[in-house]
Each structure stands twice: as C-alpha cells, then as structure tokens.
Amino acid sequence: MIEMIRILKHFLQVSLRPTHASREALTMWQSRQFLQFASRTLACSPYYKNYTTRPLADYPLIDKATWVDNFDEINTKELKGRTLFDIALNSEQTRNFEVTKGDIAVGLSSGTSGRRALFVTDKSERAQYAGTILAKCLGKNILKPQRVALLLRANNELYETIGGSRIKFQYFDLQRPWTEILEGLQAFQPTVMVGPPQVLALTAQAQLTGKIKLRPAKIIASAEVLEKKEQKEIENVFRISVDQIYQATEGFLGVSCRCGTLHLNEDSIIVEKQWIDRNTRRFVPIITDFVRTTQPLIRYRLNDVLIERENQCPCGSLFTAIEKIEGREDDILFIQNKESSPKLVPVMPDFVRDAMALSADTICDYRLVQHSFDRLEIAVEGPQIDQARYKATQNLKGLFNSLNLKMPELIFAETITSDMHVKLRRVRRLFPMAEVFEWNAS
Numbered sequence: 044m045i046e047m048i049r050i051l052k053h054f055l056q057v058s059l060r061p062t063h064a065s066r067e068a069l070t071m072w073q074s075r076q077f078l079q080f081a082s083r084t085l086a087c088s089p090y091y092k093n094y095t096t097r098p099l100a101d102y103p104l105i106d107k108a109t110w111v112d113n114f115d116e117i118n119t120k121e122l123k124g125r126t127l128f129d130i131a132l133n134s135e136q137t138r139n140f141e142v143t144k145g146d147i148a149v150g151l152s153s154g155t156s157g158r159r160a161l162f163v164t165d166k167s168e169r170a171q172y173a174g175t176i177l178a179k180c181l182g183k184n185i186l187k188p189q190r191v192a193l194l195l196r197a198n199n200e201l202y203e204t205i206g207g208s209r210i211k212f213q214y215f216d217l218q219r220p221w222t223e224i225l226e227g228l229q230a231f232q233p234t235v236m237v238g239p240p241q242v243l244a245l246t247a248q249a250q251l252t253g254k255i256k257l258r259p260a261k262i263i264a265s266a267e268v269l270e271k272k273e274q275k276e277i278e279n280v281f282r283i284s285v286d287q288i289y290q291a292t293e294g295f296l297g298v299s300c301r302c303g304t305l306h307l308n309e310d311s312i313i314v315e316k317q318w319i320d321r322n323t324r325r326f327v328p329i330i331t332d333f334v335r336t337t338q339p340l341i342r343y344r345l346n347d348v349l350i351e352r353e354n355q356c357p358c359g360s361l362f363t364a365i366e367k368i369e370g371r372e373d374d375i376l377f378i379q380n381k382e383s384s385p386k387l388v389p390v391m392p393d394f395v396r397d398a399m400a401l402s403a404d405t406i407c408d409y410r411l412v413q414h415s416f417d418r419l420e421i422a423v424e425g426p427q428i429d430q431a432r433y434k435a436t437q438n439l440k441g442l443f444n445s446l447n448l449k450m451p452e453l454i455f456a457e458t459i460t461s462d463m464h465v466k467l468r469r470v471r472r473l474f475p476m477a478e479v480f481e482w483n484a485s
C-alpha cells in the first residue's frame with residue numbers, strides 16, 4: 044500500500060509539473076533542477092563529486108563502455124559491479140526476477156550493441172518510474188481499471204512494481220514459447236499492451252487468424268524502431284492507433300503525445316544534440332538524467348540517431364519533437380562515392396527501408412548486412428524468391444545511383460534468421476566507424 048501511495052505521489056508530481064512559457068524558461072528550470080540534483084545526489088558519487096559546483100558542460104562526456112567500466116565509482120551507494128553482475132546473470136538464467144540486493148533491483152541490458160550494461164534502481168526510483176509511465180501513457184485512463192500486458196525480453200524488478208486492485212500489470216516473458224504467450228494474453232485480456240513492434244505485429248497476426256481475441260484500448264510500441272508497415276498492420280487489426288515510447292536501458296526517454304508525435308521527456312532529462320547533419324536534422328543525443336539517483340547518467344552519449352521534427356508539434360509541447368528514431372548508429376551504411384571526396388558517404392537506414400518498401404508486394408522481409416565498404420549481404424523473403432532478389436537488387440541499384448554512389452558487390456544469404464529475444468535490426472554495418480574516418484582521411 045505504501046508503494047502505491049509513493050507511485051501516486053510521483054504520478055501527481057509528473058501530471059502537475061509546471062508548464063513553461065517558453066523553451067528558454069524550460070531550459071532555466073532544467074538548469075536549476077540539475078544544480079539541486081548535483082549537490083544532493085552527485086556529491087555521493089566518487090566519479091562526480093568534484094564537479095558538483097561546476098556547470099554541466101564541464102562534466103566529462105561518457106559512452107556506454109565508460110559507464111559500464113566505472114560502475115563502482117559512478118554509483119552513489121557504494122555498490123560493487125562484479126557482485127551485482129553475478130546476481131543479475133543468475134536471475135536471468137533462472138528467470139526469477141524477484142532477486143534484489145537490499146532495496147536495490149538489478150537488471151542487465153539486452154546487449155544488442157555489444158557490451159551488457161548493469162542497471163540498478165532503488166525502491167523510490169521504481170515508484171518514480173511507475174508513476175511517470177502511468178502519468179505519461181495512461182493519463183486520465185488511470186481512473187478506470189486497467190490490465191496492462193508488458194511483453195518484454197527480460198524482466199526486472201523495475202517492471203513489477205506497479206500492481207494494485209485497479210491497475211494490474213502482467214509481464215510476458217518473450218523467451219517462453221509463443222503459443223504459451225498467446226494463451227496468457229487471451230486469459231489476461233489486456234486493456235493496454237506494451238511491447239516491441241515486432242512482437243505486437245505478431246500478436247496482430249494471431250488476432251487476424253483467430254488464434255486470439257483481444258480488445259486492447261491502448262497499444263504502446265517500445266524498445267525498437269517502429270516501422271510504418273508494422274504500425275499500419277497493428278492499427279488495422281486492432282483498430283486503434285499505436286503510441287510509442289522511447290525507452291532504453293538508459294531510462295524512459297520519450298513518449299508520443301495526443302498528436303502521435305514522439306517528444307523527449309525533458310522534464311526529467313537534459314538533452315544535448317551532437318549533430319550528424321543539421322540539414323536533415325539528424326543528431327545523436329547526449330542525455331543527463333536529473334531524477335535518477337542510484338546510478339547517475341550524466342552527459343551520456345546514446346547510440347541512437349534521432350531526427351528532429353521540422354515544425355513545432357500542434358500539441359504545443361515545448362519538449363523536443365522527434366520525427367523518427369533511426370536506430371543504432373551502426374545501422375548507417377557507408378558506401379563509396381562516385382566522386383573522389385569524401386570517399387565514403389553515409390546512407391541512412393531509412394533510405395534502405397524506403398527502397399525496399401518500393402516492392403512491398405514482392406519483398407515481404409529482408410536483412411541487409413554491410414561487411415565492408417564494397418560488399419553487402421542480403422537475405423530476402425517473398426512469395427517468389429527469385430523475383431524478390433531481383434527487385435532487391437534493382438531497388439538498391441536505384442538508391443545508390445540516385446545518391447551518386449557506386450553499387451557494392453551484392454551477395455545473397457539463404458534465409459533470414461530472426462530471433463524474438465534479440466532487437467530487430469534490418470540494416471546493419473559490421474565494420475567500425477573508425478575505418479570510415481581513416482578511409483576518408485587517406
């Protein structure tokens with residue numbers, strides 16, 4: 044009960060947060076929040092304690108590897124990474140997520156981008172997280188009883204906090220057999236479904252073929268890039284629009300508004316933009332969370348590429364509006380230019396997606412991997428494989444030609460191996476960014 048009161052407190056705090064008159068007022072409010080946070084929380088972090096009187100810009104810029112390597116110094120509760128890592132691994136293997144250490148809950152990131160990161164939260168942060176999710180995703184719907192189905196790859200105590208008589212959360216472990224998950228959903232009859240787009244699309248297919256009969260009032264896509272095709276499929280079957288939350292190990296970073304636009308949660312994070320290309324409004328976000336206390340996240344460079352929306356969202360929110368989450372940086376291809384300089388040019392994954400979508404009737408699905416600057420491997424699926432391969436080749440040739448790039452050698456892989464437990468990446472690059480810089484400098 045105390046837990047529920049805490050959650051409610053945070054729910055109200057988020058719902059009643061001041062609205063700001065302008066972007067400048069918001070920025071000033073953020074700075075004040077950060078200063079308070081620094082003196083209260085960062086003073087307890089050996090990694091940050093010498094910075095607390097300095098402006099944010101003086102703090103070191105960090106990436107995931109640095110964050111993981113310095114876990115012991117960064118956290119504010121003298122926690123030891125090695126011990127917690129063992130606890131987290133064990134809880135994942137036994138799929139028993141009740142395991143905690145004191146009031147600290149321990150989780151591991153899914154590790155699609157290499158290293159697995161440890162993330163820890165205490166009781167009050169979990170209540171805060173629950174209250175924020177409820178306020179931002181359910182809003183007034185919280186007044187009606189809700190059954191929320193969370194379809195997730197790995198559970199964490201974080202997700203189990205929210206449960207009472209009116210609002211029930213049930214977690215569906217995606218490592219269980221799919222038929223078992225469907226039976227569970229049918230029995231639970233969720234009013235809200237949250238999950239990766241790929242899994243929501245599979246649920247829509249099951250509904251379409253009569254395997255399940257659900258009537259959710261809200262569907263929220265989380266965790267990975269929501270593609271237009273999947274979004275339409277899900278919306279057509281369930282006849283409601285799909286909302287999006289932008290969430291990572293690094294926290295709850297954004298949510299879509301009533302107009303369907305994704306806004307960054309700038310009432311709890313400060314976002315610095317590292318521009319990749321100002322003309323196309325693409326940037327890598329550097330985030331500073333001024334709410335998270337156990338494991339601070341300060342000037343942390345995410346591995347995502349975001350496209351900022353060109354015009355202000357009609358909803359009137361001052362929070363940065365995002366046109367699209369472009370996925371991992373690794374998903375940008377680098378292809379040889381027909382001109383001499385620069386030698387390698389970035390090709391954004393949505394160009395590839397759009398090119399493939401030109402033949403949506405022939406190419407049902409595909410995976411593209413760039414092994415080196417002049418070699419691509421592609422696996423396609425379609426009613427007629429030869430036709431699908433032919434179309435894929437033509438579409439890629441057309442794409443690269445229109446960008447004035449040389450067509451790399453194209454190799455066909457036999458089958459698409461897809462794994463529900465792993466984040467879906469249709470476009471991947473296997474050689475490091477450092478090679479690109481070297482090539483272009485030579």
Ligand SMILES: [Zn+2]
Pocket residue numbers: 300301302303304306356357358359360364
């Ligand atoms: Zn909006």
